[in-house]
Amino acid sequence: MKEPGPDDPAEIGPYRLVARLATGSTGRVCLGRSPDGEHVAVRLVHESRADDAAFRRRFAREVAVAQRVRSPWTVPVLGGDTGARVPWVATGYVPGPTLRDAVAERFGPLPEASAWALCLGLARALAEIHGHDLVHGGLKPSGILLTPEGPKVTGFGIARGAAVTPSGSPRWLAPEQIVGERAGAPADVFALGAVVAYAVTGTGLPAADASAPWQSPDGGTGAGPVDGPLRGELRDLVTRCTAKDPARRPSPAEIAEEAARHGAAALAGGAWLPPALSAGLGRDAAAPPVPDVPGDPPTHPAGASRGQRRSVRGAAAVGALLLAALATWALLPGGGDSASEAAGDAPGKSEADAPDSDDAPWPGPAAETGLTPETGLTDVRGDADGAGGTGATEPDGATETAPPAGSGAPLSELLPPEVREAGTVTVYAPVDAGPFGHLDGSGGFAGLEPELLAAMGERLGVTFALEAADDRETALERLAGGEGPRMAIGGFSDTPDNRSESGTTVVDSFQDGYVLVMRDGEVARDLGGLCGGTVAGWEGDYYRGLVAAESTACGDPVRYWGIDDLPAMLDAVRDGEADAAFVLYTEIVGHFAEHEGSDGGLALSERLMLIGDYGMAVHRGDGELAQALRAALQSLIDDGTYARAMERWGIPDAAVDTARVNGEP
Missing domain, CATH: 3.40.190.10 (Periplasmic binding protein-like II)
Incomplete structure (x- = not known):
């Protein structure tokens, strides 16, 4: 938190603004105080959005919808003025950490008793949301706030008619969401199961199956070994919640009934969390919500004691969550039913979430792609003009491959024989690597490296099949453990230490x-x-x-x-x-x-x-493939295709004159 800025009003509606919690492109979130002394979070829409008539209409509609839900298990929408010069909405202020913060930074995995209570609270929240003909569509650990009274869900109220389109990180999405189908209430149940698995294990989905949860060996969300932390009846419930078939998943009411037998007493008594974590919640709640006047930089959060950082982080989490919901309103396509949290933590600091929007989050053309239902692969193949092409999908779900090598591709002979024969190279791609590659609003991949691969594929006569990975680290893990022709993209730093640690060879495609x-x-x-x-x-x-x-x-x-x-x-x-x-x-x-x-x-x-040099990674043993990729990239540099792509994606100063492998031409 920080003091209100000069452009923050002193009052808005009945609330006096006493601090700023977060700032983003869609607006800002301030801490407000009601006439009776209660604290609220007030979201003020950015002026650029306030001038958008279509956005105002959607914003007003969604605020009205969200106000319908009042539950102890959700963060309430208290009111607002969507017709004001600066539209605003007020919600409850919850001074607690997110589930992700508690598990990843404060405490670690939760014990089984706490997980049952968490499961009960989430099930009751979903039952209330679904009872109003709404679907959350983006339930995940960073959208769940922990309080002594139980978990509180935020970010709902933006999906109508009990149907949503894909949003959020793949590890929390149901199979039907990942393949781009409209999904209803069962998708929220899948997310509940994935969240509970994360709370108990600290990892949730195994990295190798993050893009296709239903492919995990045990048929669920990566429950791990039978004698691991997720076991017994809780394991059975998580497995049922994450069934591939939506019809086989239990309802929130059924989940709540089962979870109540194990977690109701602890939840009712306010002792549902481990003592060490509960004590931290007490400190957060007791900390004064109005910040001190900033002083010399070393006294700011970076130099604060651990306890001080916790309070600041808790307030920041509240602001980020509220700003995320505001960003979602800003990104909703007109007339569509959608739900997501479009704002997240700092780059490289958290799970990546694909924005739910018709608009790509980065400038420039997106390579057209197609998501195949069973494999989660997206084909990027060159068209005749070298631009991104669409990987067509056969009726049975198989992916159509590129024309065989030798059918006019000028550089096909540079490929290793086994790659020419296979005709396809699997590419592990982070879902959010910024301008280098990301999932766009249609569920396909866009970005500099997918665009370059499309043109390189045309020249090499090969299809690059992009498979979603949660982040860069996961992409490298899957590269190391995969089979057949494969590579990873995401803008990897090319240094000897990095190559040695990851077991890769890097085709340098830009500098940074x-x-x-x-x-x-x-x-x-x-x-x-x-x-x-x-x-x-x-x-x-x-x-x-x-x-x-x-x-x-x-x-x-x-x-x-x-x-x-x-x-x-x-x-x-x-x-x-x-x-x-x-x-x-x-x-x-x-x-x-x-x-x-x-x-x-x-x-x-x-x-x-x-x-330094950055680029695409191939397995250390695939040196011949790396050299073929280097030659294809150099051909794009020579004819200007590469420079045009760098300009389109807004990073012309990162361009290189010569394609290299491991820093060598």
Whole structure:
């Protein structure tokens, strides 16, 4: 939390605004206080959205729908004014961590007794939501707040008519959502089972099956070994919840009845969580919700004690969740039924969520793709003009392959014989690797590397079949454990240590480096121009060390302020609390592209610092395939296709003149 900004009104409706919780491209979330002293979270729509008549209509409709649900297990929508000059909506303020925060950062996996109580609360929440002809459509650990009284679900109320389109991270999506079908209430039940599995195991779906949960060996959400942490009746319930066939999943009422036998007493007594975690909730609830006036950067969250960081993180979680729901309203296609949380944690910090939108979240054309029902593979094959093509799907669900090698593809002879014979290369692709590759609103892949692969496939005479992976790390894990011709995309850093650790060879397709983001008109060339100043960047000794290494010539050292949220870094620069933010060029350009208007008042340094090579990874033993990919990429560089793609995806300064493998031409 921070003090209200100069553009935040002192009051809105009956609420006095006392702090700002979060800021994003769709608006901001403030902490408000009602006349009777109760705290609420107030979401104010960004002016660019307020001028959109279609958005206003959808926003008004969705606020009205969400107000219908009042339950102890959901975060209530209290009211708002969707017709005001700055539309706003107020919801309950819950000063607690998300389930993801509790499991991943605070405590670890929950004991079985707590998981039963969690299951009961979630089932009751879904029963209430479904009872109003609504579907959540995006239930996941980062959308569940923990309180002493039980879990509270947020982010619902945006799906109507009990049907939703795909949204969220694949590990929480039901099979019918992943293949692009409209899904109803059973999809929420699947997500409930996946969430409970995560709460008990700390991992949930096994990485190898994150894109197709129903393919896990035990038929469920990766329950793990029978004698593991998820066992007995809870394991049986999770398996039923995550059945591939929606008709075989239990209803929320049936789940609640079964979970009540194990978790009702603990939930009713307020002792449903482990004592250590409950004590943290008590500290969060007792902490004053109004922040102190910011002081010197080292006293901010990055330098606070562990207990202080917890309170700040809890407040930040509330703001991020509320802003996510606001972003979802902003992304809804007109007249469609949809639900998702479109805002998330910092890049590389959390599970990736595919935005639920007709609009690609990054500028530039999306390679047309098709998702095959049973395999989760998306074909990217070159058309005659080298642009992205559609992988056609046969009636039986099989994927049509590219024409065989030798049918006019000029570089097909460079491929290893087994790849030419197979005609297909499996590509493990993170669902959200920014402009390098991501799932678009239609469920297909778009981005720089999918577009390049489409053109390279035309020249090599091979199909690149993209298979969704949760993140870059998962893509590399699947590359290491896979079989046959395979590779991974996502913009991998090409260093000897990284290659050795991941067992890969990297085809370098672009370069990247760090830039300074400063207030417009105050741009320094490099860190040497900020001696004695304050630089904000990602939390961690690694980033702190990079800044220290680049500013060794300073007599008055540069102070480093670690922040775990990119918009918060930019706010610190705008507010004058930091002189600059230190981030990767492609990261900040991608952020500005995704969040229109977020670059207001800011400018980038012209010089890239600590430049390195990045690209696509192949298995270390597939050197011949890597060289064929290098040759195909070089042909795109030579004829200008590559430069046009870099320009379309907004990162022309990351272009290379020569395609390399492991840094060598």
